[in-house]
Every structure is written in C-alpha cells, then in structure tokens.
Amino acid sequence: MKNLVFIFFLLFVYSLSFAQTKNSLYINVKDCRTKKQSYVSPNFSLYKDNVLIRKVNLKNQNSRIFTDLEYGEYKLEYYTLFGSETLTINISKNNNNQVIDLCIDYLDYAAQNHKPIIDKLKNEESYSILVESSGCFYNNEEKIIITKKGNAYYLKYKKRKKKLKEKELIAIRHFEIEMIIISQIYFCTTVDTYILTYNNEETVFIDRGCEWKGFYYLKQELNLE
The missing domain is CATH 2.60.40.10 (Immunoglobulins)
Incomplete structure (x- = not known):
C-alpha cells in the first residue's frame, strides 16, 4: 500500500x-x-x-x-x-x-541600402512626387513638391504650403523606401503609379497591391488629410 x-x-x-x-x-x-x-x-x-x-x-x-x-x-x-x-x-x-x-x-529602414531623394537635395533645389491612381471606375492624380531652403524643407500640396518638421521628414524618407520595395510585389485591380522627378529625371514606381496605401498614410503623417 x-x-x-x-x-x-x-x-x-x-x-x-x-x-x-x-x-x-x-x-x-x-x-x-x-x-x-x-x-x-x-x-x-x-x-x-x-x-x-x-x-x-x-x-x-x-x-x-x-x-x-x-x-x-x-x-x-x-x-x-x-x-x-x-x-x-x-x-x-x-x-x-x-x-x-x-x-x-513593419520594415527595418536602417537595413535598407537606399538614400532618399530628400537627402540629396541641395539649397534651393526641389523634387516632386506625382501619384496617379487608376481602378475599374476611377482615376485620380495628386502631386507634392518638396524644396530645400538653407537647412529647412518646405512642402507644397495643392494650395497648401508648409515647413516640414523632423518627424515629417522621416515619414517622407520611409515612404520612398517602402515604395521601392512594394513596387516589386503584389497584384491588384487598383494601380498606383508614383513618379519622382528630380533634376529633370523621372523615376517611376508602380504599386499593384491593395494593402500598402503608402501615399494615403503619408498624407496623414504630413497632416494633409
């Protein structure tokens, strides 16, 4: 027992x-x-x-x-x-x-080997981001122009002009890095075409995905919405 x-x-x-x-x-x-x-x-x-x-x-x-x-x-x-x-x-x-x-x-931005255009700007230089969106029933076009003056950066969007804060500069850098990666993957009926123009040279990226919505979130970060 x-x-x-x-x-x-x-x-x-x-x-x-x-x-x-x-x-x-x-x-x-x-x-x-x-x-x-x-x-x-x-x-x-x-x-x-x-x-x-x-x-x-x-x-x-x-x-x-x-x-x-x-x-x-x-x-x-x-x-x-x-x-x-x-x-x-x-x-x-x-x-x-x-x-x-x-x-x-999530994306580890520091691990990406890319220098955004905003960090290439010299004094009094500008570059633009043109976004063309097209789907089954709509077409839309929007444009942002970024200019460097001294050590400051300024943005023009439609009728709005503003001086960019540091966190907004970071958002623009992250947007460009994400755009390069996202243009290589996904497929969707909605197509967003991004045209970056700097020194009269155009670089085109195409987002065929439905999930990233990079420009939408960038406008939120820049308080443009």
Whole structure:
C-alpha cells in the first residue's frame, strides 16, 4: 500500500512539473499604422532549436494561439507587406504566457541600402512626387513638391504650403523606401503609379497591391488629410 501511495505521489509531482513547463504564445496581427487588426493573413513558421515545430496559415483570421510550448528560445518567421521577418521569443518561468502583436507594416529602414531623394537635395533645389491612381471606375492624380531652403524643407500640396518638421521628414524618407520595395510585389485591380522627378529625371514606381496605401498614410503623417 505504501508503495502504491508513493507511486501516485511521484506521478502527481511529475504532472505538476510537466504542467509548469507547458506554456502559451498568443499572436495578434495588426496594421500598426491604423492600430487595427490587419486584413492580411500571413503564414507563420515557429522554430525551436532551428527545428520547425508549427506551420500555420491564418487564412481569414487575425490571431492564433500556440499552446503546450516548453521553456526555451523560439524563432517566429512571418511575412509583412514588405517581405519576411524573424522574431526571437524567449519563454521562461517568469515569462511563460506571452501576447505578441505583429505589425504587417513593419520594415527595418536602417537595413535598407537606399538614400532618399530628400537627402540629396541641395539649397534651393526641389523634387516632386506625382501619384496617379487608376481602378475599374476611377482615376485620380495628386502631386507634392518638396524644396530645400538653407537647412529647412518646405512642402507644397495643392494650395497648401508648409515647413516640414523632423518627424515629417522621416515619414517622407520611409515612404520612398517602402515604395521601392512594394513596387516589386503584389497584384491588384487598383494601380498606383508614383513618379519622382528630380533634376529633370523621372523615376517611376508602380504599386499593384491593395494593402500598402503608402501615399494615403503619408498624407496623414504630413497632416494633409
């Protein structure tokens, strides 16, 4: 009888130990430009010790929970609007149930090998961004002109003129970097054509996607909407 009680005790201790090493990871996909859930449904690949343990297609969902995970370091591979990204996640006793918000609009700008036109401008020089949008039932055209005067930058949009703040300069730089990447992927019935003109030279980028909406969000960052 004593042996039977001892065996049950060992099984109880083992079950507690096993339960304590099983944890959960909740993944939530967002478009962080809007703070809302994303309509993009990326695939996830979850690795532990460089071994694939879960592969998930969210389809039309915006979240997924991984359960029964052991302690350790995990790598989560997923896709944003601009390509693949890898996130390292550590699950430990002090951090065993995690909620991760993934931004589908995330991009490591510092890692991109591109110098935006705004950083090439000399004193009294200007360049323009012309956006032509076309779809099944509409056509639209908008234009922004940016001019450097001394150490300051000025913007002209329709009848509005304004001096650009530092955070707005950053938004313009990010917009151009994103545009270069997004023009290489996606397909949609709506087509946005971006024409950058500097020193009488035109550079054309075409966005055939429906998710980026780069110029729309740039206008918000510049308070033009």
